[in-house]
Amino acid sequence: MPAHSTASDNPLDRERSHLASSRSALRSMREDVESLDIRDVTGNWVNAAILAREIDDRIKALADLAHTPLFFGRVDFLHAPGADLAEGGEGERFYIGRRHVHDADGDPMVIDWRAPVSQSFYRASKKDPMDIGLRRRFGYTGGELTAYEDEHLTDPEETTGASALLAAEIERPRVGPMRDIVATIQPEQDEIVRADVHGTVCVQGAPGTGKTAVGLHRVAYLLYAHRERLARTGTLVIGPNRSFLQYIEQVLPALGELDVAQATVEELVAHVPLRGTDTAQAARIKGDARMAEVLRRAVRSGITLPTEGCVVVRGSRRWRVASYELEEIVRELMDRDIRYGAAQAALPQRIAHAVLVKMEQGGEAPDDRVQDAVARTPAVKATAKALWPPVDPAKLVLRLLSDAEFLARCAEGLLTEEEQAAVLWPKPGKGVRTAPWTPADAVLVDEARDLVERTASLGHVVLDEAQDLSPMQYRAVGRRCTTGSATVLGDIAQGTTPWSTDSWSTALHHLGKPGSRVEELTVGFRVPGEVIGYASRLLPEIAPDLAPATSIRTASDTLAIRRVDGSAAPEDADALDAASELAPATPPALTEAVLAAVGAALRNEGSIGLIAADARVPALGAALTAAGLPYLDPGTETNAESRLTLVPASLAKGLEYDYVVLDEPAAIVDGEADLRTGLRRLYVCLTRAVSGLDVLHARPLPAALG
Template sequence: MTSPHPALQDALREALHHERAHHDRCRTALAAMVDGAQEHVVTGEDVSASGADAEVLGYRLRSQAKEMRELPEGPLFFGRLDFAEGAAADHSGQSYHIGRLRISEHPAAPPLAVDWRAPVSRAFYQASAHDPQGVAVRRRFGWAPGSRGDSADLTGLEDEHLGRGESRASDIVAREIERPRVGPMRDIAATIQPDQDDLVRGDLTVSMCVQGAPGTGKTAVGLHRAAYLLYTHPQRIRRGGLLILGPNRTFLSYIAEVLPALGETGVRQSTLQEEIARHPVTGADAERTAVVKHDARMADVLRRALYARVSAEGVADLAVPDPDGSYHWRVSGDELARILRGVRAEEPPYGVGRERVRSRVVRYVQVRAERRAGTPSNAWVQKISRSRAIGAYVDAVWPRVKAEEVVAELLADERVLTAAADGLLDAGEQRALLWARPPRSWKSARWSAADLVLLDEVAGLIEHPEGYGHLVVDEAQDLSPMECRAIARRAVFGSLTVLGDLAQGTTPWAARSWDTVLRHLGKPDAAVVPLTIGFRVPQAVVTLANRLLEKLDVDVPAGRSLRTDGELRIRETAPGGVLAAVVDAVRDALTQEGSVGVVAADADVDRVRAALAAAGIPAGGIPVAGIAVTGIDVAGIAVAGPDESAARLSVVPAALVKGLEYDHVVAVEPAAIAGVGAGAETGAGAGAGAGKRGLRLLYVVLTRAVSRLDVVHGRPLPF
């Protein structure tokens, strides 16, 4: 709200003075809340009926105090709602400041600031001139970039008189969206759009899939949905747990500060490989082998291999000695076979089935004993259950087994693999699976990233893993069917928020249809919601990316952007002058605000970094001998480390740039990134399904820019 009119300028100054004073009051109240939380730890953890209750109470109090202390510094509100007289009974004539958490001077006192997730706050995101929802005035506050919460940093405000039918584009929202990005991802609580808000506030029990074009904020939506669910269903989420799954650690480092900024500090953020890591990854697969291991048919192969160990063949009658040694209870071979068939037909987890066979044999003996001498004691039943004869029988027909034993035998023994894969995998696929040099035992095996997925599948057949109440799965288009199954096992009794973009699928098993992904995730009825309006990537960049989208063979609507301020430059040079042109582009980029990402084919990263260093331009990043990226080993690359995520200039391999954003991107030799044309052996697509997958990787690279994009090339452009 700015105007040259003196009276309006005076009104603005008075309003800012009033709001700054309110912010000071909020800051004082928050400090008291933090001190109070710590005091409750001291005075409250021993106030309980029992030691166990005291321990639980103490843990909760300490957790609450820790969360309060760890809240990041920053402005305590970003908006205000003034409800009209005669609005909904609870809010008629009321005013509410909207912030990232609830602040009050006393638990029973009216809040000084309301949490953005509270029901009343929804009107801040959804109200409009056509549907004011009882709101007379919506006020937005402008804060100085990077403010740590000093009231003097409140520099402006805008009022939108919805009750009068006034509608206006917010300059404050536009500036916040377009603000230069340096360091980790920021929250978007102040700028959530109505369609994003609908997704954020979706019901906990409903699984959804967000198909988001670049720059539409799908990752931010997923993170804010996690924060909303934690706020709205705290007990249910604590009971079941909430998990954020990202594609790699670089990505997780980038998003790590979003949830703490929203007041949620106890959320597990991990990669799928970390979740299923029974062993460190020390082996590597050829792509053909990895593709077969990630195929959905492997689930049936592994099930066959596991249950091939279950057999009553050759089992004779069983004699179970009575605990007092005076009698032997006989169980016929036919009865034992019947019990085994019955348990198999029920398809319990392998470990449960084994104990079920034992309990039914014991029950059979118990019934016969009841007929002979009345109901036996519990001690008698327990002794029968621990009988060596019954234990030996169970071990013979349903042996105890480890997942590692099943997978190692399958990959090492051609006869076992042939029997398990008959009719499922052809001869070439079976040869691709077999280890060239089998280890002496599974304990000395060199497990690959794909092997971990197989191990998790078998472990899930033996005993179901503990699940989560809700999982947010980002970059889901790159998940293989077997990886989806690993996630599904952890979401049997929970719900999923699936985030991704089919156009950005770059693994050999990348999905072309969300229906297939959701079926493997165990949520076939989840709704697929498209986000197509970009708020970050400029229209000039989106237009270029849409030209490439037409070649990607995926059913994805073209993106569009509300930003017209971006800049796109195509720098063509001789093939030998690419590195010099990159140096020039970086020098130009560093004269402007914001972060700069130089993205090159994985094999070219070291050369690009060396050229920049020779020109006296240091870049963030650390050399890595090998890093697993969604199941593929990418060796000899350099990536930005978590401790250097705030570096203004980073050189990033194309394989790791997915999900990241930079104000200025320098895309180095697109043909090499896509793995097409001369010298394609240096590109990410070399020997790894160059073509559509390489073009999708290039699509990812081009859409990382949120202000400016330089495309430097010496070879013909793939688009």
Template sequence: MAEQETYQDTHQEEQQRLERSLSDIDKQLSEIGPRYTGNDFTEQMLDLQREERKRRLEIARKEPYFGRIDFQELPEGSSDSEANGDLAKPLYIGKAGVAKGGGNELLVIDWRAPAASLFYSFTGGDASAAYDSPDGEVNGYVHLKRNLMVRGGELIRMVDSYVRGQEEGAVSDEFLLYRLGENKDNKLRDIVSTIQEEQDRIIRAERNKALFIQGVAGSGKTTVALHRLAFLLYQYEGRIRAERMIIFAPNRMFLDYISGVLPELGVGDISQTTFSDWSIQLLEHEVTLADPSETMAHWFEQPRSAEELEHASGRYKGCLSFKAEVDKRIEEFMAGIVPETAFQPLDGYVLTAAAMRKWYDTDYGEELIMQKRDRLASRIRRWLESELKARNVTDKKKRAAAMQKLNAFVKKIPSYTAVQLYLSLFKGKTALASMPRAIAKTTAERLGGGSAAAEDLAALAYIQLRLHGLKTAPYDHIVIDEAQDYSPFQLEALKLCQRTASMTVLGDLQQGIHAYVGIQSWKELTRLFDAEQTEMFELNRSYRSTMEIIEFANHILGGMTGEVKPAVPVFRSGEPVVSEAADEEGWLPAIADTIRSWQAAGVYDTMSVIGRTARECEIIHKHLVRQGIEASLVQSKQPTYGGGLTVVPVYLSKGLEFDAVLIADAGEEAYGELDAKLLYVGCTRALHMLKLFYRGQRTPLLGSWEV
């Protein structure tokens, strides 16, 4: 009873503190005033500062803070001191820093600030704690760590995860488990209130490195990468800019799914795209992208052998040996740019090959290939104009003859677009002898028709960057999501877009379902950088699914070998995984009945039926609609994910998550021995409930698992 009264008193104190904070924020907002619309530059700059302050206050108004940590700072030079709670200062952590009354005293500390790192790094114990500040390391004692949930101006939940002097128990994860137990909507959300220690280390890692993150399904790696962008903008304010950051996601639907995270963190202007869309734009739409669904259908709509995967054209065109062939062709082009013969437009006029070579090598040494080529052509034109002027040549016929020879000479200086140079690898006498004939023929025909397959874009982008460079400023930071599906050649192209490597590269080898283009080991990508430029992180803890679902999914991959450890679930128990046999006649009705029962229970906000193929999903979707069940069908070109009930092919479900998942058919014909990663992806989309139907014999991937 006494504990309950103490909790209520503390809750009331926190609510009163919250109300004072909101009142202060409202007062500051009311004092900002209207926008300045005049032409005075100083006033315009002041107005931008006021708008930035207004933006931070509006973020804070929705949820002023989510955590509190009471920290007693030790005096400078002190090696130890008796912990004294009376000397501890309460620090409230929120998405945006707010000064009390607009002054110097902080009402809320920004989650990215050095002192706020204590909230994430401190996990308990009576020993002293420390954080790195701009002035050096700050040491002290933590007396209280409190999680707070604020909604609509009310304190909804309060959990003390650490109180100095009290026995520590399971309460440390209570708030996290509560948040993980919430239902999902159709957007990925920020995790600032539940960032874990291992995630925080990645977010706050050094900027000028290529960070590689191997994260199991549900480890929060995508969200961590987005929070890292927000942190870098805060930590390096004035040195890096949001408009010089870029995020590469696997498809447009996934971009829509993650689109809410950065605005929630108060970050805008960061480009978010796919590698295909970015490449086509870089190439100035000289080619269109061949239908990506054709490639996926080719590999996912029917079983494939290990040999077919190993010798797929996408793996050939993504490897470093193919890049070496591209580099060789670029060098050949460069070697032929400077004419080997003198230019003689008129008798007695001679521009030697040696002079042109000197211009090219010395005067334009550091410039891009096509810039050097165009500047050489311009220099030759200026040389002729200068000679004609110096010799006072006014005869029109003589001048016309000289200009005619000039145009003919300049025209012979080689000039390629990226597509033309790339096509030379596959067509005619210049085609590579080592190129498999079928790949060369198909590629040449496609490029000749004005389109390119996704597997060609790495080489095309690389050639474009070598020839013309990036039209914008170099990127300050690059995020690559689902990087296990990237080839080494793609990363080599992106490296050309930065002066210094600053990347966050994340993925999961266990979800590497695009084996026809992707990597089989992170070493394929990390070796592209110097050792001191890279850092590898592993996130093995899965926060998405229940223990039952994670253990079941790990069993599917149990027979696989590799460098990845199995997922470790958070101690969150739920419903057991269920599998049921379904005959052909009763299969579709059973799917509809399951969905109806889930909807009637009113427990799940988002549900998904995951099919093996696009054709299977179309059949399921039509049946559900005929049964009066509202559902959306996900297709390869779909730009958005709307939530609710979704029918989706398993190979398009990666990155998404749902409260409840029904695997439509886990029979042996649907998932063979080579499809373990594919089935693993489907099962790990589920947060709270997972059920599988199977037609015929159950897939051997489940082995002896009893479900």
């Protein structure tokens, strides 16, 4: 591609000129779409509405975001594509950006980062230059091109060191929602991003390795490479909670993808109103894979074998299907193990077919219309309903969880008596008329629905924080991609639910994707080495099989651990009184130190997260308010008025902040059901910082931190 340049000899001026030309070309592309007249193009209003929406989406995709670099890299090839390398020949130059831009003649000015030619920008190296003579990275400030950095990959005299621009982009303050990493994708990440759409990929990633961003960029890549297929079948991103989804929701639109659905597992299975909560034991049992067989038995529990035949009257003749014939039909449907609803729909037709055989033997010549008519007769419909009664999934699960005898029959040999007692709902109190559905119950209803009618499958599903799902939740997600593929993201060391997995092979089995490829990311790009090294002291206790993560960021003074003793006189008595009233067991000096640490962090540029045990959050919220420090809830976009977010430890997973103030680690550990889960929760909280972590404690630190 010829470079668009000016007469200036300054390379930066020439690149700025190309940027200006590219932005002008992008505006022209947008104006061309906006000027389209579709009034007489379609034959009806439905097609017109669909076309209008597609055009509107195209206009949005062509938006020129002022503070987002239009291109971030450049590659100069030594030879033209397909040229004989021995004969030489001048290569081409390509600018790599978030979306394709072409000039009035259709010549590309910016190449989409997902295009095949862009792959060399991410993967070329001194060892394998991939025919790249020059790789150039660009630095921006406020949307203005301010710097560039060159790598001559085929020059043996030039040594390749760490990229300053790459490091600057990684360390850029993180105000607002999660950003894309399109300019900083590393070779091992790019391999996952561009993996084939037909296969499922599981990514075990330590904190800061970019696994979430890799999963989102994989969606964007697949939509580029297989747009027609995925537009037809759909894509879905599943996150652990709404705060997390709000945090990541701008990544795909920034990459030009506007129509990717997002949901939590709870939202996927929202078939019943949730009004109850489970004990940890009950939730664990309800999430166990054995419940799938319990439900299968429950769904089929109403099937009965006939004790008498079925008589169909047609005109002056009567046709009888004997009980033994009906039994053969029912047993054949049971043995096929097809969906309950499909078998229920097939049974009247099977009975009608048996009648047609008898008609033919009696000298008649019935056709398919006669069979359909026989299947609709009251006698056949009544017989079919009696043998294979309809099932309402929610009512079935309600009965299973409230009828001890029914549960005992369905769970025989699968659940112990103690386990059955644990999952049964307590007897409703006076005036209670609604079922106490819990999140785990909703997953059971989803399983029952799938046993009755097949769940529709999507083309691709991204499942983040997957280590926290129960086997039954994995099955619920797997039903959404039975004919598609999945990208599974997680970190076993961050599993904090009673049923969190210790093995990706087991998790993939429950997902319905056994034998899928598992990739491990251990090089961190976000969390400083000093911080990840400190947090990794917990790994022998929480995930002994995982290798400690490393970090490309080796800056010192990113970690401070301070013990707060005594009850020093507060600088802001109102703030500490408010905190002490809500949490009197916490030393006032600790709250004072936390407020001071937050104030110091706010003097830096970027986002600040104050992370504390859930039980401590109300007290700290009151203290912050009394001190005049406004704060946000997790997932809310930071703004000019507040860059501080108060984060309960239970919601910290997946989030990241430039500076983190961590309040009382021991309280975070104590907030969980057992020590191992508590230490995993603490590991999550310790690894949310991008630039600095300040740990404050009055109680002794957990022994595992040593």
